[in-house]
Amino acid sequence: MMTSRLFGDVEDEEEEEEEEEERNNPTEVKMSQIVMPCHSNHRQELSVGQLLKWMDSTACLSAERHAGSPCVTASIDDIYFEHTISVGQVVNIRAKVNRAFNTSMEVGIQVSCEDLFSDRHWRVCHAYATFVTQRTSTGQKVTLKPIVPHTQKEQVEYSVAAERRRVRMVHDDIIKDLLSSGSIQQADSSAVSNKVAAEKTKVESVELVLPPHANHQVNTFGGQIMAWMVNVATIAASRLCQAHPTLRTIDMFTFRGPSQVGDRLLMKAIVNNAFKNSMEVGVRAEAYHEDGPNRHINSAFMTFEVLDDHGKPCTLPRIRPEPL
Numbered sequence: 623m624m625t626s627r628l629f630g631d632v633e634d635e636e637e638e639e640e641e642e643e644e645r646n647n648p649t650e651v652k653m654s655q656i657v658m659p660c661h662s663n664h665r666q667e668l669s670v671g672q673l674l675k676w677m678d679s680t681a682c683l684s685a686e687r688h689a690g691s692p693c694v695t696a697s698i699d700d701i702y703f704e705h706t707i708s709v710g711q712v713v714n715i716r717a718k719v720n721r722a723f724n725t726s727m728e729v730g731i732q733v734s735c736e737d738l739f740s741d742r743h744w745r746v747c748h749a750y751a752t753f754v755t756q757r758t759s760t761g762q763k764v765t766l767k768p769i770v771p772h773t774q775k776e777q778v779e780y781s782v783a784a785e786r787r788r789v790r791m792v793h794d795d796i797i798k799d800l801l802s803s804g805s806i807q808q809a810d811s812s813a814v815s816n817k818v819a820a821e822k823t824k825v826e827s828v829e830l831v832l833p834p835h836a837n838h839q840v841n842t843f844g845g846q847i848m849a850w851m852v853n854v855a856t857i858a859a860s861r862l863c864q865a866h867p868t869l870r871t872i873d874m875f876t877f878r879g880p881s882q883v884g885d886r887l888l889m890k891a892i893v894n895n896a897f898k899n900s901m902e903v904g905v906r907a908e909a910y911h912e913d914g915p916n917r918h919i920n921s922a923f924m925t926f927e928v929l930d931d932h933g934k935p936c937t938l939p940r941i942r943p944e945p946l
Contacts, residue, residue, distance in 0.1 A: 647776070649719040649769070651684040657709050663866075668707040670869045671849030673733070676715055677749060678845030681729040682837070684717040685753035688727060691764045693753040694837075695844035696726060697790060698875040701749045705735065706868070712736040713746070720776075721783035722766040726754045728783045750786060756839065793874055817942040823861040823893040823903075825854045831885045831909075842881040847907055850889050851922055855903040858891040859926040862901060863938055867926035870900065875922050881909035888916065895943070899935035900927050 653676060655661075661672045678695055685693040707713055714736055720728045733746040755764040771780040829835075829850055837843045852869065859867040881887060891905045903924045908916040928936040 647718050647772075649684050649688045651680050651687060651717050653680045653713075653715040655713045655715075657707055657711055657713060659709055662709050665706075665866065666709045668709075668711075668713065669849075669852075670703065670872075671852040673707070673713065673746075674848040674852065675843070675845030676713065677717075677731050677733060678751070678843070678848065680715045681717040681731050681751045682753065682844075684719055684729050685727055688719045688722060688769070689753075689755050689764060689766055691758070692756045692839050693727075694756060694839070694841060694880065695877055696752040696754045697877065698752075698848075698872075699750040699786065699790070700874055701747050701872045703747050703870060705744055705746050707735045707746060710738070712738060714743075717751075719769055720750070720779040722769050723787065724765060725763050726752055727766055727769075728752055728786065730779060750783075752787075752790065790874070790876075793876070817940045818862055818896075819942045819944055820893055821944060823858045823891075823941075825858045825861070825889075825891045827854050827857075827889045829887045829889070831881060831883050831887060833883055836883050840883055842883070842885065842887070842909075844877060847877075847881075847887065847920060848875060848922075850887060851891075851905045851907055851920065852924070854889040854891040855905045855922075855924045856926070858893055858903050859901055859924075862893045862896060862941065863926075863928045863936075865928045865936070867901075867928050869924060870927050871925040873923040873925075875920060877920055878918050879909075881917070881919055885909045885911050887919070893941055894923070896938045896941040898937060900925050901938055901941070 655676055657668045659666070661668055663669045678698075682693060682695065712735070714734045715731065717729050717731045720730045729751045731749045731751060733748070734743055735746050736743050755766065757763055769780060771777040827850075831842050835842055835846045852872075856867060856869065886909065888908045888910065889905065890908070891903055894902045894904045903926060905922050905924065906918070907920040909919050910916045928938065930936050
């Protein structure tokens, strides 16, 4: 699993920031946003969908700074959300290109939170996104110049980026293998009456792509698609637990094709399985235009928890996977 969890303590992160401030990385982009009520959920916490939009914007700006041309999101690796962010707090996002390949590049994204009243800072999540350059008006591919790492941390990220790229390329094959008939596990038939039918958690929602949902290249903004997918996944999870769930992890997002203004985006979500304290929700995004065929845009798997008043995960109902 290509987890994007951060390791180390806050002091280590502060030392890294001081080191990087001494030598400004030309691809680094920073964004700071104060969380307003319009960005929050029912718990007055920043919605993950909004956070994903900010992360995608920051990373795209970093990619385009290096490429010198328009770029689009190809994928985002697994994200583990360590903490939530409350209204009134500040989100600080830093993105920089770790390594450039021929026409794609890996961008590292760090998200931290700042409490303006206590001067506390803490990590929220870390992610790796892959961006690709768009062809020129004449159809030519844009070849990227290589990244030259300077600090030890940049050298490590540069080296490991090649291995992460290899894992991404076999990701789809791994999922297909898991979904093969030989890998299907039959559900436990005991206490069927106490289980919730998976079909009950199914959600379908359509969105019309309008100009505010598009990026500067008139394609649907990748962060917006991810936010819509989080929305339907949250509804599906809520139908199982009959409570407000907390999104804990997102497995790899892979954008399989573009959509444009005027497209209809159909989001589908269903709870795949529920465990003792967590559940996995599968989400699929399809685009279509008027009477045209549906195009598969994205798929993702998201893990949710339900927390009690003390922040501890609650026990969840079990799922009955019907139909097969």
